[in-house]
Amino acid sequence: MFQYGELVRNLTIKEFKLRYRNSVLGFVWSLLNPLAMMIILTLVFSTLLRVGIENFPVFLLTALLAWRFFSIGTSMSLSSIIGNSPLVTKIYFPRWLLVLSSNLANLIGSSLEFAALFPILIFLGMKITFFALLLPVILLFEFILIFGVSLILAPLNVYYRDFNQIWDITLQIGFFLCPIIYSISLIPERYILAYALNPMTRIIEATRKILYYNTLPTFVDFTIVLASGLLLLLIGYLIFCKLEPRFAEEI
Amino acid sequence: MQVIQVEDLWKKFKIPHERRTTILENVAGALQILEGKRFTYEEFWALKAINFTVNHGESIGVIGENGSGKSTLLKVIANILRPDRGRVKASGKIAPILELGVGFHPDLTVKENILVYGSIMGLKNSDVKRRMSSMLEFSGLERFKDAKLKNLSSGMQMRLGFSVAIETNPDIFLIDEALAVGDMEFQQKCMNKFKDFKEEKKTIVLVSHALNLVNEFCEKTVFLSRGEMISFGKTGNTVNEYVKHVGGHN
Numbered sequence: 001m002f003q004y005g006e007l008v009r010n011l012t013i014k015e016f017k018l019r020y021r022n023s024v025l026g027f028v029w030s031l032l033n034p035l036a037m038m039i040i041l042t043l044v045f046s047t048l049l050r051v052g053i054e055n056f057p058v059f060l061l062t063a064l065l066a067w068r069f070f071s072i073g074t075s076m077s078l079s080s081i082i083g084n085s086p087l088v089t090k091i092y093f094p095r096w097l098l099v100l101s102s103n104l105a106n107l108i109g110s111s112l113e114f115a116a117l118f119p120i121l122i123f124l125g126m127k128i129t130f131f132a133l134l135l136p137v138i139l140l141f142e143f144i145l146i147f148g149v150s151l152i153l154a155p156l157n158v159y160y161r162d163f164n165q166i167w168d169i170t171l172q173i174g175f176f177l178c179p180i181i182y183s184i185s186l187i188p189e190r191y192i193l194a195y196a197l198n199p200m201t202r203i204i205e206a207t208r209k210i211l212y213y214n215t216l217p218t219f220v221d222f223t224i225v226l227a228s229g230l231l232l233l234l235i236g237y238l239i240f241c242k243l244e245p246r247f248a249e250e251i
Numbered sequence: 252m253q254v255i256q257v258e259d260l261w262k263k264f265k266i267p268h269e270r271r272t273t274i275l276e277n278v279a280g281a282l283q284i285l286e287g288k289r290f291t292y293e294e295f296w297a298l299k300a301i302n303f304t305v306n307h308g309e310s311i312g313v314i315g316e317n318g319s320g321k322s323t324l325l326k327v328i329a330n331i332l333r334p335d336r337g338r339v340k341a342s343g344k345i346a347p348i349l350e351l352g353v354g355f356h357p358d359l360t361v362k363e364n365i366l367v368y369g370s371i372m373g374l375k376n377s378d379v380k381r382r383m384s385s386m387l388e389f390s391g392l393e394r395f396k397d398a399k400l401k402n403l404s405s406g407m408q409m410r411l412g413f414s415v416a417i418e419t420n421p422d423i424f425l426i427d428e429a430l431a432v433g434d435m436e437f438q439q440k441c442m443n444k445f446k447d448f449k450e451e452k453k454t455i456v457l458v459s460h461a462l463n464l465v466n467e468f469c470e471k472t473v474f475l476s477r478g479e480m481i482s483f484g485k486t487g488n489t490v491n492e493y494v495k496h497v498g499g500h501n
Contacts, residue, residue, distance in 0.1 A: 003373065006375055006376055007367075010366050010370045010376070011370075014356065014363060014367055018359070086355060086356055086357060087356065087367075090349055090352055090354035090355075091347055091371055092330040092345075093371045160277070161272045161273050162273035163274070246333070248331045248332055
């Protein structure tokens, strides 16, 4: 692992550069997107539909950032192998490093997004407490989850090129299955158990707890996220090892 | 000391009659099977029962007609493709210089590519930066160091790949027709480099159609035809056999 440290660093920088190259505004786009979404959704939900959630922009934006970290990270990883076909077909190195580097580039991007939007959140009335210090821990747990999912998605996309369309739809469904635009209290009692098993629900709720409700996430929140993350990592590892030998042929 | 061991190596490719790369196509295909139509593909054995070993410091030529499995053989030795049967063992750092390139990304600049490639080859960034100028100098592409790779001509890309690969100090070179696109001056420069490598006891596997090059350069040669190894031995004998083989078809 350590012998590849420098390679992972270089690949991550490369991914990050390629993501923002060829656009004048570059990184600014990734800030404008959640902001635009926040404005639109706030207009629709608190002005037109009157959901009656206190400080809806902060309620929404905190969840949106946690969701975007997952959705963009996994979507980017879909092309981490096929997007590097000039490397994969010409030279050997452990291919999972490409997936990891794609995820790390997204981690940098999302962290910058968080950092840049924090002043806006404070301006919108978010109260910063010591609980906010837990944010890196939540992001780290989310990263494990993203890496596990990516290890499943990236190799499958080499064999089945419509996997990114399928994943797009899955993410759209996921957006509404998680408490992003609504509060978890809207979920009927008898569904709550199944609903709350979703690790992304837990991550979004935990983020909201530390930044919006100003409470501590529970031990169960962290356990579910970490357990599902490690399980997906194991499944991802097995799938990746199975499909990796024929990458150069299928790509 | 044996550096490359190829033991009973078989490699097959699947050639589907209808290529399916999406799940939708696969589902549609599965429905057709239910209706009685069969999903068919041909198996194509690109390499069959290949056996040979390369000793430390040897230069080996690989010759044969188009489609005989030469490039596949190099890719299996480089661990880019995996064998279906048998095994290949190569010890030491391998620099594959395959058709048009060594593993560069078209959207990155020359300098960025050199850094990424260097670290794939196990070099530290500080090492790569130190050697950067001699890499660029050998390739003659100093002026283009900030150009994106895709904007270089194929000849320039190959020059760059070769120049960078040789500076990473590998133990084994796998070279697939790499010199074919270079101009005369560059080919001469490469030939001199090869001679240095031979003196430094580097191991070289050279795929080429240029029989004079193979004759001059390689002690032993593998002759492949339709995935089978027809002969392996002293270059003079093998090349003669190849020439006879080609003549026999006419």
